[in-house]
Amino acid sequence: xxxxxxxxxxxxxxxxxxxxxxxxxxxxxxxxxxxxxxxxxxxxxxxxxxxxxxxxxxxxxxxxxxxxxxxxxxxxxxxxxxxxxxxxxxxxxxxxxxxxxxxxxxxxxxxxxxxxxxxxxxxxxxxxxxxxxxxxxxxxxxxxxxxxxxxxxxxxxxxxxxxxxxxxxxxxxxxxxxxxxxxxxxxxxxxxxxxxxxxxxxxxxxxxxxxxxxxxxxxxxxxxxxxxxxxxxxxxxxxxxxxxxxxxxxxxxxxxxxxxxxxxxxxxxxxxxxxxxxxxxxxxxxxxxxxxx
Amino acid sequence: xxxxxxxxxxxxxxxxxxxxxxxxxxxxxxxxxxxxxxxxxxxxxxxxxxxxxxxxxxxxxxxxxxxxxxxxxxxxxxxxxxxxxxxxxxxxxxxxxxxxxxxxxxxxxxxxxxxxxxxxxxxxxxxxxxxxxxxxxxxxxxxxxxxxxxxxxxxxxxxxxxxxxxxxxxxxxxxxxxxxxxxxxxxxxxxxxxxxxxxxxxxxxxxxxxxxxxxxxxxxxxxxxxxxxxxxxxxxxxxxxxxxxxxxxxxxxxxxxxxxxxxxxxxxxxxxxxxxxxxxxxxxxxxxxxxxxxxxxxxxxxxxxxxxxxxxxxxxxxxxxxxxx
Numbered sequence: 001x002x003x004x005x006x007x008x009x010x011x012x013x014x015x016x017x018x019x020x021x022x023x024x025x026x027x028x029x030x031x032x033x034x035x036x037x038x039x040x041x042x043x044x045x046x047x048x049x050x051x052x053x054x055x056x057x058x059x060x061x062x063x064x065x066x067x068x069x070x071x072x073x074x075x076x077x078x079x080x081x082x083x084x085x086x087x088x089x090x091x092x093x094x095x096x097x098x099x100x101x102x103x104x105x106x107x108x109x110x111x112x113x114x115x116x117x118x119x120x121x122x123x124x125x126x127x128x129x130x131x132x133x134x135x136x137x138x139x140x141x142x143x144x145x146x147x148x149x150x151x152x153x154x155x156x157x158x159x160x161x162x163x164x165x166x167x168x169x170x171x172x173x174x175x176x177x178x179x180x181x182x183x184x185x186x187x188x189x190x191x192x193x194x195x196x197x198x199x200x201x202x203x204x205x206x207x208x209x210x211x212x213x214x215x216x217x218x219x220x221x222x223x224x225x226x227x228x229x230x231x232x233x234x235x236x237x238x239x240x241x242x243x244x245x246x247x248x249x250x251x252x253x254x255x256x257x258x259x260x261x262x263x264x265x266x267x268x269x270x271x272x273x274x275x276x277x278x279x280x281x282x283x284x285x286x287x288x289x290x291x292x293x
Numbered sequence: 294x295x296x297x298x299x300x301x302x303x304x305x306x307x308x309x310x311x312x313x314x315x316x317x318x319x320x321x322x323x324x325x326x327x328x329x330x331x332x333x334x335x336x337x338x339x340x341x342x343x344x345x346x347x348x349x350x351x352x353x354x355x356x357x358x359x360x361x362x363x364x365x366x367x368x369x370x371x372x373x374x375x376x377x378x379x380x381x382x383x384x385x386x387x388x389x390x391x392x393x394x395x396x397x398x399x400x401x402x403x404x405x406x407x408x409x410x411x412x413x414x415x416x417x418x419x420x421x422x423x424x425x426x427x428x429x430x431x432x433x434x435x436x437x438x439x440x441x442x443x444x445x446x447x448x449x450x451x452x453x454x455x456x457x458x459x460x461x462x463x464x465x466x467x468x469x470x471x472x473x474x475x476x477x478x479x480x481x482x483x484x485x486x487x488x489x490x491x492x493x494x495x496x497x498x499x500x501x502x503x504x505x506x507x508x509x510x511x512x513x514x515x516x517x518x519x520x521x522x523x524x525x526x527x528x529x530x531x532x533x534x535x536x537x538x539x540x541x542x543x544x545x546x547x548x549x550x551x552x553x554x555x556x557x558x559x560x561x562x563x564x565x566x567x568x569x570x571x572x573x574x575x576x577x578x579x580x581x582x583x584x585x586x587x588x589x590x591x592x593x594x595x596x597x598x599x600x601x602x603x604x605x606x607x608x609x610x611x612x613x614x615x616x617x618x
Contacts, residue, residue, distance in 0.1 A: 041411045089595055098411050099357050100594050103551065106544060107590025114583030230540060234419040237412060267430065274423035278404050281416065285407040 010263055011142045017259015018252070019148055019217065022155035023049075023210050025251025027232045028239065029159055030206035032247040033166070035236075036179045037199045040090060040101030046229030047112035048204045050222060052078045052211025054116060057127050057220040067130035067216070074212040075205040082204025086197045094196075109226065116222035124219025151213055158209065159248045166244055175199065234277040240290020250288060308610070318559075322465055331461045332529070337569045338468040339526040344549040344561030345475050346518030351547075352556030353479050354511045355491030359414045359543050360401060360421025361519050366537030367424060368394040368520030373440040373533035374433050383446045383454060387467075387524040394520020395513050397424065402512030406505055409494070418540060425538050439534030443527060460529065467525050471518055476558060478514060487511050519546075541583075548586055551593050554600030563602055 027045055034042045042048075055074035059065040065073065085108065093101050129147045136145040166172035178185045178195055186192045211225075218224060232251075239250030254273050261272040268275070280288060325334050343365055350356045368390035376386040401424075405416045428434045435441075445454035454460040478484050489497045490504055498504050527533045536542065545568065553564025568586075575582050593600070599607055 035411075041415065089591065092595060096598070099414065100598065102357075102411060102414060103547065104591055104594040106547075107587040107594065110544070110583045110587030110590065112587075114581045114587060117583065118581050226540075230418055230422045233415040237408070237415055237419065270426040270430075271423045274419050277416070277419055281404050281407050 005263055008142055013259045013263045014256065015142075015144070015148060015259070016262065017256045018152050019255070020258055021252040021255015022152050023214055023228070023251075024232055024235045024255050025159055025248045026155050026206060026210040026213075027228070028235045028247040028251045029162060029244065030203040030210075031232065031236055032239075032241045032244055033162075033175075033206070034200055034203035035241045036244075037175060037182075038090070038094065038101070038196055039098045040093070040105065040200075041098070041233075042200075042203060043102055043105040043229065044085075044108040044112065045105075045203070045207050045232065046225030046227075047109040048078050048082065048207035048225070049211040049214070049228065050116065050225035051081070051112060052208030053127070053215040053220045053224060054120075054211075054222075055208065056212040056215045057125055060127070067128075067212075070212055071209070075208040078208025078211070079201040079205030083197055083201040085204075086200040090200060091193065091196065109229075113222055113226055120222055122221065122223060124221035124224075127215035127220050129216040147216055151217060154213060155210075158206075162206070163244050163248065231273055234273045238273075238277050238280045238287060240287020242287070243289045246287075246289025315559075319469070323462075326458060326461045331457045333569075333573060335461060335464045335529045336526070337566050338464050339522050339529065340546075340549065340569050341562040341565040342468050342471045342525075343519050343522035344546050344553070344565040345472050345558075346515050346522060347546045348550045348555065348557075348561045349475050349478065349518065350511055350515040351550060352560075353484060353491065354487045354508060355494075356406075356508065356512070357410075357414045357547070358405070358417040358512070358515070359540070359547070360405075360417035360419075360424075361516075361546050362538050362540060362542035363401065363421035363424040364394040364397055364516040364519040365523035365526075365542060365546070366428070366533070366535075366539075367397050368523035369527035369533035369537045370428065370434050370440065372524035373443045373527040376446060376528070377440055377443045378433075382450065383448050383528055386528070387521065390524030390527070391517050391520045394523065395517035398513040398516020398520075399509070402509050402516070406508045406512065418543065421538070421543060422540060425535070425540070428535060428538050434533075434535070437535065439532055439536075440527075441532045443531040443533070445528055445531065454528065464525055464529060467521065471521055472558075472562070475518065479558070483507075483510075544590075545586070548590055548593075550600075551598075552589060552600055554603030554606070555598075557600065557602045557606060560600050560602035564600065567601075 027049060031042055031045055034040060034045075052074045055077045056067070056070040059070050059073060060067075089104060090101065093104060133147040133150050136143050137149075138144075166175055174185065174190050174195060178190070178192055182192050185195075214224070235251055235254050236247065238254060239246045241247065254276065257276060258269055258272055262269040284290075322334075322338075343361070347358065347361050350358055371393040372386040372390035375381040375389045376383060381389070401417060401420045404420060405413050408416060429436065433440075445460065447453055448463055452459050452463065454463065479487075486497065486502055486507055489500075490502070490507060494504055497507075523533075523537060526537070549564035549568045550561045551564070552567060553562065554560025568589075571585060572582055575585055597604070
């Protein structure tokens with residue numbers, strides 16, 4: 001017993017919090033990468049997450065393509081659609097106020113959500129857990145469904161991998177340089193417009209990857225992204241978009257905070273992240289890891 | 294939003310032609326209920342006032358709020374509850390709605406003005422979502438059903454609001470008063486300072502204006518007027534539901550303003566009229582409203598950032614492109 005709460009319930013909610021946190025981290029990571037370079041807040045990020053889940057669902061339902069190939073294919077599909085959107089539309093908005101980027105991607109999110117709602121209704125579609133990760137294991141102090149453990153590990157690996165790629169590779173160094181000063185990087189002969197396109201594709205693909213990871217945990221539904229994205233925005237405000245690592249850490253932290261609230265005061269679990277956001281705004285308006293004033 | 298489109302927003306001088314158009318517009322609104330279904334007209338008027346209130350913030354102060362549904366829907370709840378459960382007369386209910394929305398605006402604005410631009414939009418969105426969850430759980434909002442069957446009652450104990458023409462002219466009067474108030478605010482010295490903040494916040498600060506206070510004041514006024522629109526809507530339709538506080542509603546009012554013309558006086562009214570008409574049309578077809586809304590958003594942002602009225606202003610009133618305020 002911890003503070004009068006059975007330890008199983010406590011750890012169970014902590015695990016739920018950790019899983020939610022995994023998705024917050026993956027999504028806010030993508031948002032931060034896109035924002036860092038494009039100065040666009042990608043409102044369609046939630047819709048792209050939903051698109052990833054649906055890509056997996058449709059691949060399985062119509063082509064019989066299972067979870068593991070979908071883990072590659074779904075992000076690829078979402079990434080490619082992202083690249084097309086960036087080339088056709090977003091790239092025309094870089095020179096004007098960044099708020100227009102927000103509004104454009106908001107419209108895009110509405111269209112994507114509307115289309116899927118039109119064809120699939122609002123009810124969720126179950127996506128089976130892959131056989132390899134089915135079942136659970138008894139850790140002695142709690143029962144752990146293997147797939148949920150996999151989600152936490154996979155998202156950690158992806159987050160750290162992306163972070164390392166940005167910090168340690170050549171492409172990452174271009175990306176960081178272009179974030180600091182795009183025109184200078186362009187002058188050194190780096191194709192910055194291409195970099196912008198690839199970055200948006202990468203961010204969208206990350207959202208798609210989060211979506212296919214989420215498919216067996218939550219139901220695949222057209223509305224799965226729109227409510228999540230608002231929470232992720234709050235996460236991003238708390239973390240401040242200045243740092244990639246900051247976005248990841250904040251995501252996990254707030255997921256855990258949400259899980260803990262479910263244990264101690266369930267009524268507030270929906271709003272705890274917003275409350276934390278308000279407090280952070282009072283104490284550190286730039287966000288926990290933010291650099292800008 | 295210091296951007297070409299906004300800088301091209303209309304100047305302060307109002308020509309005689311513009312006044313004539315305004316007079317014609319008012320006449321048309323007075324005559325309209327004899328030709329068009331009044332409920333539909335009242336819905337347009339409520340949303341037009343909502344969009345104008347929103348535009349006070351976006352168009353004239355340069356702050357994009359993504360949370361105005363909280364004020365609109367919150368006021369609708371306060372009004373509906375006070376009239377239905379406490380038996381208040383409509384004017385008191387509206388007053389409570391406006392006061393409640395202003396208070397909400399003060400709280401949300403207090404947090405939101407700590408950041409700028411895109412963060413401001415995200416914070417208002419997050420805080421209004423928080424209010425949404427509050428409304429889902431609170432008892433007085435009656436959950437998923439919403440507050441249904443709100444009696445219209447008698448305005449000032451005299452005017453029977455059950456008579457369609459009576460309530461129409463009351464709504465029209467509220468709308469005109471609200472828009473006039475916004476016009477006065479925008480063209481007052483206070484409004485000029487708001488515009489200077491929109492154009493160059495740092496310069497406004499260096500001139501000695503406490504930018505944060507002005508922003509908060511504009512935010513509260515905008516929230517209160519959005520609340521006025523929500524309160525009146527609750528009385529017209531006799532209900533208040535979660536739809537009015539959901540984030541989609543915040544998106545809708547942005548669309549109305551963007552479509553009509555950000556930073557123009559008439560634009561949001563035109564935009565609201567078009568969006569409401571479109572929704573009415575689509576309600577009978579099976580084409581989803583969200584898709585239409587999203588597409589208009591994308592097209593407006595890509596090729597039509599000045600909006601309908603902004604475009605007309607740019608071409609008719611400042612044809613040479615020398616459109617300096």
